[in-house]
Amino acid sequence: MILETVLVSAPDWAVRHAAVLIVVVPMLLAPLLALSPSNRLAWVLTIAGTAAAFWFSLILLAIIQEVPGSAISYALGNWPPPIGIEFRIDALNAMILVLITGMGMLASIFAWPTLAAEFRGERLNLFLCAFLLCFAGLAGVAATGDAFNLFVFLEVSSLATYVLVAMGAGKDRRALPAAFDYLIMGTLGASFYVIGVGLIYAATGTLNMADIAAQLPALSGNRSVQAGLAFIIVGLGLKAAMWPLHQWLPNAYAFAPGFVAMFLSATATKVALYALIRWLFTIFQPELAFEAALLKWVLAPLAMAAMLICSVQAIFQSDVRRMLAYSSVAQVGYILLGISVGTAAGVSAGLLHLFNHSLMKGALFMAVAGICLAYQARTIRDFAGLGRSAPFTMAAFGIAGLSLIGVPLTAGFISKMQLGYALLDQGWWWAVAVLVFASFLAVFYIGRILQAVFFEPPLNPRKNNKEAPLLLLIPLWILALANIFYGIDASFPAGLAADGAAAALALGAPQ
Amino acid sequence: MKSDHHLILRVIAKCLLPLITIYAFYVQFHGEVSAGGAFQAGIVLAVTVILYALIFGLAEAMRAVPPWFARGLAALGVLVYGGVGVWAMVQGGQYLEYQALFNEPPGGHDGQHAGIILVELGVLFAVAGAMVSIFYALAGRVAEIRDEDW
Numbered sequence: 001m002i003l004e005t006v007l008v009s010a011p012d013w014a015v016r017h018a019a020v021l022i023v024v025v026p027m028l029l030a031p032l033l034a035l036s037p038s039n040r041l042a043w044v045l046t047i048a049g050t051a052a053a054f055w056f057s058l059i060l061l062a063i064i065q066e067v068p069g070s071a072i073s074y075a076l077g078n079w080p081p082p083i084g085i086e087f088r089i090d091a092l093n094a095m096i097l098v099l100i101t102g103m104g105m106l107a108s109i110f111a112w113p114t115l116a117a118e119f120r121g122e123r124l125n126l127f128l129c130a131f132l133l134c135f136a137g138l139a140g141v142a143a144t145g146d147a148f149n150l151f152v153f154l155e156v157s158s159l160a161t162y163v164l165v166a167m168g169a170g171k172d173r174r175a176l177p178a179a180f181d182y183l184i185m186g187t188l189g190a191s192f193y194v195i196g197v198g199l200i201y202a203a204t205g206t207l208n209m210a211d212i213a214a215q216l217p218a219l220s221g222n223r224s225v226q227a228g229l230a231f232i233i234v235g236l237g238l239k240a241a242m243w244p245l246h247q248w249l250p251n252a253y254a255f256a257p258g259f260v261a262m263f264l265s266a267t268a269t270k271v272a273l274y275a276l277i278r279w280l281f282t283i284f285q286p287e288l289a290f291e292a293a294l295l296k297w298v299l300a301p302l303a304m305a306a307m308l309i310c311s312v313q314a315i316f317q318s319d320v321r322r323m324l325a326y327s328s329v330a331q332v333g334y335i336l337l338g339i340s341v342g343t344a345a346g347v348s349a350g351l352l353h354l355f356n357h358s359l360m361k362g363a364l365f366m367a368v369a370g371i372c373l374a375y376q377a378r379t380i381r382d383f384a385g386l387g388r389s390a391p392f393t394m395a396a397f398g399i400a401g402l403s404l405i406g407v408p409l410t411a412g413f414i415s416k417m418q419l420g421y422a423l424l425d426q427g428w429w430w431a432v433a434v435l436v437f438a439s440f441l442a443v444f445y446i447g448r449i450l451q452a453v454f455f456e457p458p459l460n461p462r463k464n465n466k467e468a469p470l471l472l473l474i475p476l477w478i479l480a481l482a483n484i485f486y487g488i489d490a491s492f493p494a495g496l497a498a499d500g501a502a503a504a505l506a507l508g509a510p511q
Numbered sequence: 512m513k514s515d516h517h518l519i520l521r522v523i524a525k526c527l528l529p530l531i532t533i534y535a536f537y538v539q540f541h542g543e544v545s546a547g548g549a550f551q552a553g554i555v556l557a558v559t560v561i562l563y564a565l566i567f568g569l570a571e572a573m574r575a576v577p578p579w580f581a582r583g584l585a586a587l588g589v590l591v592y593g594g595v596g597v598w599a600m601v602q603g604g605q606y607l608e609y610q611a612l613f614n615e616p617p618g619g620h621d622g623q624h625a626g627i628i629l630v631e632l633g634v635l636f637a638v639a640g641a642m643v644s645i646f647y648a649l650a651g652r653v654a655e656i657r658d659e660d661w
Contacts, residue, residue: 013600020606028593031586078608 006055007062015059019074019087022056022097023143023153025049027136033129039116042125046108049132053139054101061094061496069502073145081145082211088145091499092282092351096142096274098496099355100267103362104135106475107263113469114259114369118171127167131263134160138271147197147283148207150275151190154239158186161268165256178251185248189238196231199224213283220288229291232279233298240272242336243306246329253325258369261321265328266362270354273335277347281504286342299340304434306333311441315448318379323445324364327404330438331357337431338419345422348494348501353415355493356403356486360412363400363479367393370468370476380449385458393468394453396480401446403483406439410487414494517566524566531559539635540628549631553638560643569650578651581643588637595629 007015014021029049036042063072071090075081089097111131115124137157144150162183168175201207203224204215219225234245241249249269253261284291307330314326335357338350370393371377371386387394403410416439423431467473486493535555542548560581564572596607604611609626613619 017600017606024593024596024606028590028597031589034586035583075605076607078605078610 003058003062003065006058007066010055010059014056015063017074018056018059018063019072019089019143020076022053022060022101023087023136023140025052025056026132026139030129030132030136033125033132036125039124040112042128043108043112043115046111046128046132047105050101050105050108050135053135054098054105057094057097057101060089061098064089064091064094065499068499071503082206082208085149086145086208086210087143088210089143091496091503092277092501093142093274095351095355095496095500096271097139099270099358100135100138100142103266103358104138104263106362106366106478107131107259107266110262110366110369110472110475111259113471114257114373117373118257119167127164130160130163130167131260133157134164134263134268138267141271142274145209146207147200147209147212148194151194151197154193154272154275155190157268157271158190158239161260161264162186164260164264165252167260168255168257171257172255174251175255178248178255182248182252185238185245189235189245191235192231192238193235196228196233196235199228199231203228209278209283216284216288226290229279229284229294233276233294236272236276236279240269240276241329241332243302243310243329243333246306246310246332249329250322250325253328253365254319254321258365258372261325262362262365262369265324265365266358269328269332270358273332273339273350273354277339277351277504280339281347282506286505292342295340295342299336300428300431303333303336303340304431306330307337307434307438308441311438311445314445315441317445318381320368320378320380320383320449321365323380323449324361324368327442327445328357328361330442331361331404334416334419334435334438337435338422341422341426341428343422343426344498344501344505345418345425347504348497349415349418349422351497351500352418352490352493355497356411356415356483359479359482359486360400360403363396363476363483364404366472366476366479367397367400367468370472373472374466374468380452381459383449384452384456387454389458389465390467392473393476396473396476397453398450399480399483401450403487405442405446408487409484411483411490411493413487414490418494520566524562528559528563531555531562535559539631542631549634550638552631553635554642556635556639557642557646561646564646564650569647573647573651576643578644578647581640581647583640584636585640585644588633588635588640590633591636592630592633595626595633599626 026049029045033042033045036045060072064070071088073081074087076085076087079085108131111128115127119127134157137153137160140153140156141150144153162179165182166175166179197207200212203219203222204212206212206215216225238245253265256264280286280291280295286292286295310326310330310333314323314330317323317326331353335350335354338346338353340346371383371390374390375382375386377383377386399410403412406412406416416435420432420435423435468476535552538555539549539552542552560572560576563575599608599611600606602611602614609623612622612626615622
């Protein structure tokens, strides 16, 4: 409905070039921001850039949904695809693009109050420039149809991310080692990815994803191809914080500026997971014997280990943001578990949880950023009694927290149900048991903080009532209401996820 | 000139600087027909500033090529590169389709020439600006703890 209106009202040039403009607009705005004389102007341009990208993503989604199973191919420089670089949008990455650009837009709206307070107005334009580069890089990873081009965009976004994380050093010096860890681990991940692409290039002679996919069936026993996939999975696993490659994540999220933590938690690992799905299901086929073994004996155990171990670790954190970060690794486990089932239902459940997790973690980190801003609160003890002094902020936090646990009528419930059904279809009842137990652990870590917020007396009774700034409350409540809305009527995200899974597995898609 | 025991260094450097600059532009404009190209040219161009800073001091170099200029050059480079792509779009082609730049008939090659030269110019700006900015950031870094305080 809304999508059709967007498509009808869009001018011709936007419809024709949306696939590339979604990356080009933020990427060209970034240097303009670096030259911008005023911080406020830079902020307005950032919102304009992310909003434009969101608009392009809706146009792409509308075009894709017109013809089920279709794909948009955009040849850069008009070089035809296997030779030139291709941007290829199908239902899978259209969904991811809507998610990234939407979260990027909400993040950039609330950037101003947090950054203005955390940095006292110095060089905000350069900070926002790095943010837009990160944003453009993530959009590029999701949009491109070229395996090496994906690496380039992954590096564009990662390099900008290291800078963004290190900017937390103004408040807490521990941001610097956190950024350095992330730099080392992220660079290792990127190197593994590029080694894998190199091995596959050596065997197939092409970098275009669709072309690799077409050549692989003839090479199914090839050692070089198998080693290539192994390298790619480790590389992307590092970027996606797949357990046990997640060590960089808790500190990076805990010490980055609040706005960066929110944006990264909602998008960065999601894009790496998207790339993983793309490699596992579109380029390689789960029918290949070694990949079926990989899914069942490597990814599924790692996913369940993440769900259990990191949920337990989250229970014992005293810093709220570290707790949320460990919970993020556990949630990546849920998504990977869905992927490792290897069926359309499993991938669809994984994608739906990816979408919902983005909504809930975005809201949680945004609320925490607001509380950090208004009360300088970091630990769970600092959060005591905030339900009374900041009711609007904490109510949204509570909703997102319940969604994270998977309480009925929230988005988290729907995706966990779907995940459970997908697992039962395969007879993986033991995985369902792990799923339920991990959700039970989430009750503990979220319950701990909700109890402090709503049932404990304030630490300092004379603390006056103070909410997070309005510019933060608006995007925060958009996310919180989305958590409830998509918990009651999940047809939009569930439809996106089902289409995305179908496109990933190339069911009925013209190949 | 406070001391002149670096006199030879100064004189030699002064002779070398213009040569290095010319070599940078040689690599730049020869890039489309032989090995090398804008990336190397940008590094070589940045080397002139770095050499100048090493011989005449960071303050002098920052007076000749201010940090804001280096940063602006890097940003301008990205804009030039991306701008060529957008120009091709405005002319009705795909992003970065050089052939579309001047709306030529299929036989014409002016678009291809202009496109590659402009894009390489963008890379030159971006690389030179970024290299000089990185050098300034490293060289201009003030130790937060003085050596005696350890």
